[in-house]
Amino acid sequence: MTLSTQLLNWYYENARDLPWRKDKDAYKIWVSEIMLQQTRVEAVKDYYQRWIERFPTLEVLAEASEQEVLKYWQGLGYYTRARNLLAGVREVCATYGGEMPNDERTIQRLPGVGEYTAGAIASIAYDRRTPAIDGNVLRIFSRLFCLDGDITKQATKREVDHLVRQHMPYNCPGDFNQALMDLGATVCIPRNPRCQMCPLANLCEGYAREVQDTLPVRPVKKEPLLIHLAAGLVLRDGQYLVRRRPERGLLAGMWEFPTVELTEKRFAVESLKEGLQNEFGQEATVGKREFHYIHTFSHRKWDISFYHCQWFAGSELLEGVRWLSSTEGNPLPWAGPHHKVALALGLA
The missing domain is CATH 3.90.79.10 (Nucleoside Triphosphate Pyrophosphohydrolase)
Structure with a gap:
């Protein structure tokens, strides 16, 4: 079986039950992806539920004040994310008539939306065949293909992007991206990866060479001031x-x-x-x-x-x-x- 087939078979059996996966609403996916930046999934769930109850559509959010938006974001930190999200939905309402763009390049032009978030929204909501490469994906592919490049460098990120595109299926790219998210969150974790339960263990060069614990390569973090x-x-x-x-x-x-x-x-x-x-x-x-x-x-x-x-x-x-x-x-x-x-x- 191919990498994508093995991964998707595992995903359909083990997918996490997450509130933003109930439908393919691009706005809800956008909110969840912004909240999940720098924040654990379990911490986000309650914030997401409260947010969607108060701001169920991007039109409702666009009419809210910044102070109220920040209050509903209280505790998630990195408050620029909330400000950019508010600016983004206002731009969608003003420029696109309240309809979320459906291609990653246009989505990426919205405030606070990077390549990863644009790829996630485009692939999950609109079945666009575009990668959503974050730390999880960089880690997974560094181990799968035994990459020795620093994952903070653009050259390594481009290499991973190329590999992801090679293995991404045409019929369900959103599921493929979400499968990688789940694999990185539950199996191919940063420390002590659970290789014995990994659906891709038979394809993993890092595991075969017993170097999975040393990958990916990244610079040592500085202590905060x-x-x-x-x-x-x-x-x-x-x-x-x-x-x-x-x-x-x-x-x-x-x-x-x-x-x-x-x-x-x-x-x-x-x-x-x-x-x-x-x-x-x-x-x-x-x-x-x-x-x-x-x-x-x-x-x-x-x-x-x-x-x-x-x-x-x-x-x-x-x-x-x-x-x-x-x-x-x-x-x-x-x-x-x-x-x-x-x-x-x-x-x-």
Whole structure:
């Protein structure tokens, strides 16, 4: 049997039951693929269900505010994905009359849509014979054909693309791509691959040479940069001082408690008091530490402590800064660990 036949036979017996596989709705596939970037399948399922209940069609999503969209994305991280998805559906409505394009080149021109996502949508929703190459596929084919090239390099990616196209069937390319997704997620996993249960073990050069654990080749990841932060829980008449982060950069547009970066951890109280005065025009006494979190992003790690602060004087608030109480009915999208604190204080 051919590689594709063996793989598809396995897939039809073992396909994962995923909510976005219930139909071939291109919008739903788009949402799921964007959510699945940098996020585990099990974590995405509940977010996806809530999202589709609130935004069942791209037209409904296109009419939503960015703040509401970010709130429904809360906890998935990498919030640029949500902004691009919103911009993308608005473009589909404005340019294509609300009809999702059906070829990968046009789909890829939408905001935030790369080659992989375009290939997944085009193949699964429209049966286009186009690869959807992500880390799973790069890993699988590196092991199958014993490729010694760095999978972060374009030359290796082109080699894998060529191999995938060679073996992709004409009649069910979407199933083939989804079979590779499932194989990479459940069998040909990054560490300790389950070769004994792999439907392609008899074809795998890496397994035959017993080098599957050393493939694929990739550069060693750098440790994320550690940044110490102090945040103030500034309380005034039952309300907390909060601010919206800048429109560009990490966690853009999300809300947080006043935060300062520390050059020396031991100066947290002094730095926070000074930051409240200089950046917010507010004066407060800084009390005990209430919360502490380590929050890791892709390239940086926050070591952030939250201190109880009692307000006693201040000037008019700057734009993007406000007082927030637990009685307000419009929850804000919070930045990273600030969401956990907001939940604990009844603000989210």
